[in-house]
Amino acid sequence: MTIPKELYDQCCPEYQKLIKELEEKNAYSTRHNYNHDDPSKESTEIILKFSDNYLTPNKYWEQCVNTIVVLEPKPVGWEKRYHKVLAIARKHFYFHKRINEDFFSEIDNHSKMLIVYEEDLDESGQYYSIDEDDLSYPHNCLKKCFHHFEKYSLRLPPTNVIKKYEQMKTLYTKIKAVEKDADKWIKCLKEFGNDTFLLNNVENRLGKNLMDINLWKTYMAFLKEDGKNQRLLETYSKYCRFFLDDKEMKEVYKSEMIKYGPVKLQWKNLFDFEICGDCGESNPEKDFDGNEKSDKDESMDEDVESDTDCDMKDIEQIDKNLYSTFYDKFHIQSFHFRESLIHCILKNANHRLLRKLFFSCKYFFFKQPTPICYRLKMDSEECFEDESIVVKPSSNLKIFFNDTYITGSIEINKSKEPVNKFISNLIPCLYRCEAKYINLVYQNLSFEELKFLIQHGGVIELNLSTSKIIDENDDYIFLEEITAFLPNIEKLRLERIKINANTAHVLATQKFNSKINDLFIDKICGEPFDSDQFLNYLIVCKQRSAYWAEYVYVF
Structure with missing residues (x-):
């Protein structure tokens, strides 16, 4: 079944029989099945025919969609039927998790759901493009x-x-x-203040549990109270x-149909009281709430537009003589601060304040020439865009960087021989680093250089899985010495790390503000590693308010 x-x-029993x-x-x-070219067609048509008369559970729509999608080679017209199935399924409270976004975007903002499937959030940011929306x-x-957007x-x-x-995080x-x-x-x-968002999420939840009678009745009571009469009658018909x-x-x-109807419904087996008019005439045009539109409303809209046009015409032109001599009479940005105060502000300003100061007057940049770079990336071509810099492995760093302040992300992913000292050569050209997302491939760093990058404590992702970090004695670094600078870490990948007998105890005393969802440690060296002790530590930490890892890989 x-x-x-x-x-x-x-x-x-009656529905069970059906x-x-x-x-x-x-x-x-x-x-x-005699249709070898399109084996999904017959089974899909059977379900569609059933859905003409009865509310159809999600599992049947999943069967339709999956059967169409897996067809190879795709038969002629498969896409049209696929979209048809999704459109009908939507009326039965089925929300497919992977859909043609363009197809649905004009219908009901389908993508704005409480549940977003994490597999759609590709790590590279290519499959699912995160934007402000x-x-x-x-x-x-x-x-x-948000982390994808930042990164x-x-x-x-x-x-x-x-x-x-x-x-939105608080509201969720x-x-x-x-x-x-x-x-x-x-x-x-x-x-949230968006009707479509509310209706979609309630109906999505109903579709996943059609037997939730309490939600059915609460939803219908809400629709009635909120005056959404058309949606109310549609929901009654589905129930x-x-x-x-x-x-x-x-x-x-x-009784509700007599009071608020008639409305056009999707069903072929209409009840007597659902039939619209004695002659089968089409339903009157209605707005979103089920209220009939009238000619009076349209004329009122026209009056509003004409009034707006008149107001725009009445705006008088500003006399340019009022400001023509302004710059001759007044001095702009004449500061009376003492030099030491300005110097103190600039030296202690974070990157947000520096941006505002630089934007307000070039005097500040003259006193503190600190270019701000939000994102640094290595690629095959050099490029400047907004606050982003793309360099090549062979780029002259002194041309690109001069006391530069990096604030967002660093991504160095080239492995050829001269590149493994790229970050070491870059750091002397930097003023400060507060990058939250650091991905360094095949880099050889001293621990002091690593500290320069992470000591601000705001790092969320740190990937050093193919890099080598050593101290002044050319020895590897203890795990706890690195994590001491990572209170907000959520994704940590390290390689060639030392652990001693006290590592788990030291980690237990360190404060982690976020939940680490990805921890990967490869090529551990040092004293014999007690994996049971470390596992017990993870279990204890998971019970605290500051969680440790969801996925842990230790080699």
């Missing part, structure tokens, strides 16, 4: 999306984007905390085509 037995057993017939037709179609609504991958951005993320992200936590209480959950969804034995709800639906 396609649907879970648990769901089947909870369905009413499901049995559907399964028998499906099985017969599979055994006697992905940070503007609450969902389960907000933090990961691959060409300039410092705007303050308003960061503020919006923080708000609030939504998650009350998800077991349907009424409170819907009210929290409403706080009554799944809970076929609920005669009481059908009577409530009938």
